Amino acid sequence: MPHYRLSCQNPLSGFLQVQTFLENLTQPELFLQLPAWRPGRYELQNFAQKLQGFSVVAPDGSPLPVRKETKDRWRVDIQGNPRIEVRYNFYARQMDAGGSWVAPDFLYVNPVNCLLTASGLEQEPCTLALDIPDHWQIACGLPTTAAQTLQAENFDHLADSPFITSATLQHQAYEEQGHLFHVWFQGACQPDWEQILPHFRAFTRAQLALFETFPVKDYHFLNIILPYQHYHGVEHLNSTVITLGPAEQLMSPTLYKELLGVSCHELFHTWNIKQIRPQEMLPYDFTRENYFRTGYVAEGVTTYYGDYLLARSGVFTADQYFQELNTVLKRHTVDQGEQHLSVADSSFDTWLDGYKPGVPDRKVSIYHKGCLAALVLDLEIRRTTQNARSLDDVMRRMWQEFGQPGLGYTEADYQRLAEEEAGQSLEPYFREMIFGTASFEPWLQAALDYVGCTLHKEPAALAYESVYGFRLNPALPTIPVVGYVVPDSPAAAVLSVDDELVAVNGRKLENGNLQHLTKGQQKLEVTLFRQKTLQTVTLSPGPQLFLPQYSVRKNPSATAEQQENFRQWLHQEFREPVKVQAATVV
Incomplete structure (x- = not known):
């Protein structure tokens, strides 16, 4: 049973001291592996570059021979010792939702960054002891088995369970369908719990209604609110880390909207990618790239639902939802990448350059193009079934047929379920929107028309x-x-x-x-x-206008049928009720 221990001799140095204790060893040599990437970001990050002073010692403290086999894999000559200790320092100075950070007043760690595992022991239960002050709280999805000690079922469970610990954590919780949802804040912010909790309840309830069952016992929103502008979120097994800022603006309309959007997005990932997982990632292989072509499902569908469910649950108005959708359109049309690489091929290439701007016009974003593709598919299924079916039914079946039984899905599985729910072939949609480089415009325009909306295309402001x-x-x-x-x-x-x-x-x-x-x-x-x-x-001016701006709007001439389709889709009335001003008493 592997045991890990984290401590920090000098927080100002940025270095964590990491100890790994391995017991009951009988083999002559042992291979140690540090992850090369983390779930939620599908590119190699090579965490080994942040290690310092790597060594392995016997119980009496004497060093054991170690040879590095790859950039993040070591071979240790056990020399007959049944117990060894691995020691190194890890540079924890990456403040985003996928990193780790050490400071005098708090500690934030993504274990996948800094903990290694031994070959053959990956499925063993393990513990993580934290050398922290007694009065510090720990915010984490893992259970605590002893004072300042976390327990995990195996290495993957540990690697997928980030934590924050400090004396200044703010915490509230709410319950839905017997599951406890914890909301944690670290930082110099003043969360308005009376506003936050009802909104979180609303989108949580909407997601539980969609999937019908929840994959985990409890859930933790781990929010680090920073003193400067920032935005990032990463999904985990039963938690998410969200980094936002600036802290003093947490409850401002702009930043609070971001908190709601990223929180709803990350909670949806609890099903879609943490459980509903591509065949290529079941199980994760942390030693190399795990190439897959369904990022448009993992991230695109989640991006769509992250904002859409806020509107459907009444947290966002239709106008607020359209503002978010228009932002997606703006980001998607920032260049001409749609003409050169499909969203499926761009999914594969996240391992190459998916998180960098890259060369001009080479690729599309699996988040933005994937979101638009999901919106089109949802409305297309609603159209072909007269609102009897939707993308909800596809994702529910993805959960029931693949996520729950622990089976990986393929591109063909997703298309098959979509076509079964639509009651007809969707080959043109998949050929053009997913596997091809056709323009999104005709597809989105036709989809929006079904719900009485239009896609406006206007000249750039500049x-x-x-x-x-x-x-x-x-x-x-x-x-x-x-x-x-x-x-x-x-x-x-x-x-x-x-x-x-x-x-x-x-x-x-x-x-x-x-x-x-x-x-x-x-x-x-x-x-x-x-x-x-x-x-x-x-x-000199050209024959056409370039870099147009797109926006989604309601069509003032929408028919009664289109307005009803809108209501079925967004769970809001097409025309907002007219506010009657109270008469003035003289």
């Missing part, structure tokens, strides 16, 4: 984007540097990414005046620096 086809780099707000160029646009013939624009038609660019100097102009003489060399190029 003239140089719409007329000439280039966008500035938003990371350099004070310097006009080209960040993106639309292929086959006027800009594509004369501009390149990273060009630093100096002047337009003889006028110096300063104080954000590029829009003013380009609006309504027929020809631009642009002076720029390219690789530190001054040049002048000429830009």
Whole structure:
């Protein structure tokens, strides 16, 4: 039974001291493996690069021979010792929902970052002891078996159970269908529990109604609220870590909306990816890439439901939901990647460059394109069945037929269930929206029409984007540097990414005046620096508008049937009730 211990001699150093005790050993040699990636982020992260001072010792403290076999695998000569201790320091200075962080006043750890396992002992029960002050609380999905000690069923269970511990944790809980849901906050924030708990209850209740049963006994929302702007969330077996900021704005409309959205999203993952898992990831292999092509299900469907269920449960108004949907549209259309790589192939390539901007126009996001694809599929199933079936039924069957029995699903399984619920072939949808590079526009427009909504397409607000086809780099707000160029646009013939624009038609660019100097102009003489060399190029308007803006809106002319379809879909009335102003008594 492996035993782990974490301590910290100097929190300011950023290093955690990690000890692993392995007992009842009989083999002549042992292989130790540190994970190379973590669930929820499908790329190699090579956590071994954060280890320092790796050693293995016998019970008497004498060192044992160790040889590194791969970047994160070690071979140990046991030399007949039935018990060994592995020691190293881990640099815990990654503050996001998938990292680990040590500070004088709190400790946050994702065990998958820093704990290793021994070959052959992966399925053994294990414990994790924390060397922390007695008065600190521990927020974690694992049970506590002794003071400051967590118990896990096996290494995967431990690796998938992050924790926060401090003396300043804020905590409340609510119960739904016999399951306890814990909400934890760490940070200098003031959560309004009277507002938070009813909203969390609402979307939790909606998810439980959709899937009918819950995969785990209890659940923990582990929120780290930071003193600066931040947004990230990662799903786990019976918990999620969410990092947000700035702390003083937690209950502001903008940041609170983000808290609700990411919390609903991550809870949905408790079924979709933690239990409903692709065949290629059952079980996880932490030593290498686990290639899979169904990220559009794991993340795309979850992104759709993360906002949609907030509207369906009454937490969001329809307008608030459309605002979130319009943000997805904006992010999806930031470039022309949809024309070059399908969302299924982009799922496979998360292991290559899925979490970086990458080269221009190469791929799509499994979150954004996957969300739009899920919306289209949901409304298409509703249309073909006159609202008798929906994507809810597909996901419920995914849970019942694959998640509950512990079976991995394939692309073909997902398509089969979708077609069975739709009552007809969905081959054109899967060929174009999932496996192809067709535009999303006709599919989404047709889907929205069923519920009395329209997809609006308007020129970009900035003239140089719409007329000439280039966008500035938003990371350099004070310097006009080209960040993106639309292929086959006027800009594509004369501009390149990273060009630093100096002047337009003889006028110096300063104080954000590029829009003013380009609006309504027929020809631009642009002076720029390219690789530190001054040049002048000429830009003329193209035959079409580039970088359009998309938005979803209700159609004022929607029929009664369309309005009823809207109500069936969003569980809200198409037309909001008119507020009657109270009469003034004189």
